[in-house]
Amino acid sequence: MTATARGADEQGARMRLAAMPEDWTRALAVVAHPDDMEYGAAAAVAEWTAQGKDVVYLLATRGEAGIETMDPAEAAGVREAEQRAGSAHVGVTEVEFLDHRDGVLTEGPALRSDIAAAIRRHRPELVLTLNHHDTWGGGPGSPWNTPDHRALGRSVLDAVGDAGNRWIFSEQFDVDGVLPWDGVRWVAVFASPGVTHAVSVGEEAARKGVASLLEHRAYIEALTDEDPEMYARSIVHGGLDLHADRNGGQRAVAFELHAR
Structure with missing residues (x-):
C-alpha cells in the first residue's frame, strides 16, 4: 500500500461512525415540539423498540405556534394528537407533554427542573435530544437553529446532571415522591453537526419512520x-442516507454521543 493510499484509508477510518451502545433497556427522548423526533430519530427508535427496549417521549411544548393558519389553542390539540399517533408507529406508548410555550422556550432552572423530574420518574440509561448547537451544519453559512431547539437541548444536558444531585430541585422528592437518578449513562444528540455514532436502520424501521412523520399531516400540509x-x-x-457512507454503506440515524 502506498503512503497516499494508507493516508486515505486512515482518514476514512477516522470518519467512520461508531456503533451506538446497545446495552441499555430504557431511554427517554426529550424534544421541544411535536414532529422533532419524526424529523430526526424515529426510525432509530423503531429499531430499538423492535428489540424490546423501552422508549418514552417527553415534549416541552405542544407545538401550538407551529401552524400559521391555525389558532394556537386549536393547533395544540391537533399536534398533540398527531404526536401520539406518530409515536405509536415506532412502538412508543408513553408520550408526555410539559406546558412550556412554543417558540419562547427559555434555558434555565424552570425548564431544567421539569426535565430533571421526568428523568427521575422514568430512570433512563439513555437520554435522547435534538441538536442544541447554533447551526444545523458545521460549515460557513449553515442554517441557523431555532431558539427552542437550542434552549431545550442545552437544558437537557444540564438536567441529566441535576437529576442525580439530591440537593438540586429537592422539592420534587416531597411533591412527586421521586428519588435522585444518576443512572443516565449516555446522552445522544440527533441532527447534530458533530455526529460520532450511528444506529443502522433497516427497511421495516425506515417504513415505520415514514409512517410516524406522515401522522403530522396538518403540520406538513401547512408547511408544503x-x-x-x-x-x-x-x-x-x-436523513437516513446522509451518513450511510460513514456507516459501512448502511442507512443510519447518527448521533453526537456524550458518555457520563
Missing part, C-alpha cells in the same frame, strides 16, 4: 404543497 407521503418519504430517507 408537496404530497404529504412523498414529502415524508423524502425527509426520512434523505
Whole structure:
C-alpha cells in the first residue's frame, strides 16, 4: 500500500461512525415540539423498540405556534394528537407533554427542573435530544437553529446532571415522591453537526419512520404543497442516507454521543 493510499484509508477510518451502545433497556427522548423526533430519530427508535427496549417521549411544548393558519389553542390539540399517533408507529406508548410555550422556550432552572423530574420518574440509561448547537451544519453559512431547539437541548444536558444531585430541585422528592437518578449513562444528540455514532436502520424501521412523520399531516400540509407521503418519504430517507457512507454503506440515524 502506498503512503497516499494508507493516508486515505486512515482518514476514512477516522470518519467512520461508531456503533451506538446497545446495552441499555430504557431511554427517554426529550424534544421541544411535536414532529422533532419524526424529523430526526424515529426510525432509530423503531429499531430499538423492535428489540424490546423501552422508549418514552417527553415534549416541552405542544407545538401550538407551529401552524400559521391555525389558532394556537386549536393547533395544540391537533399536534398533540398527531404526536401520539406518530409515536405509536415506532412502538412508543408513553408520550408526555410539559406546558412550556412554543417558540419562547427559555434555558434555565424552570425548564431544567421539569426535565430533571421526568428523568427521575422514568430512570433512563439513555437520554435522547435534538441538536442544541447554533447551526444545523458545521460549515460557513449553515442554517441557523431555532431558539427552542437550542434552549431545550442545552437544558437537557444540564438536567441529566441535576437529576442525580439530591440537593438540586429537592422539592420534587416531597411533591412527586421521586428519588435522585444518576443512572443516565449516555446522552445522544440527533441532527447534530458533530455526529460520532450511528444506529443502522433497516427497511421495516425506515417504513415505520415514514409512517410516524406522515401522522403530522396538518403540520406538513401547512408547511408544503408537496404530497404529504412523498414529502415524508423524502425527509426520512434523505436523513437516513446522509451518513450511510460513514456507516459501512448502511442507512443510519447518527448521533453526537456524550458518555457520563
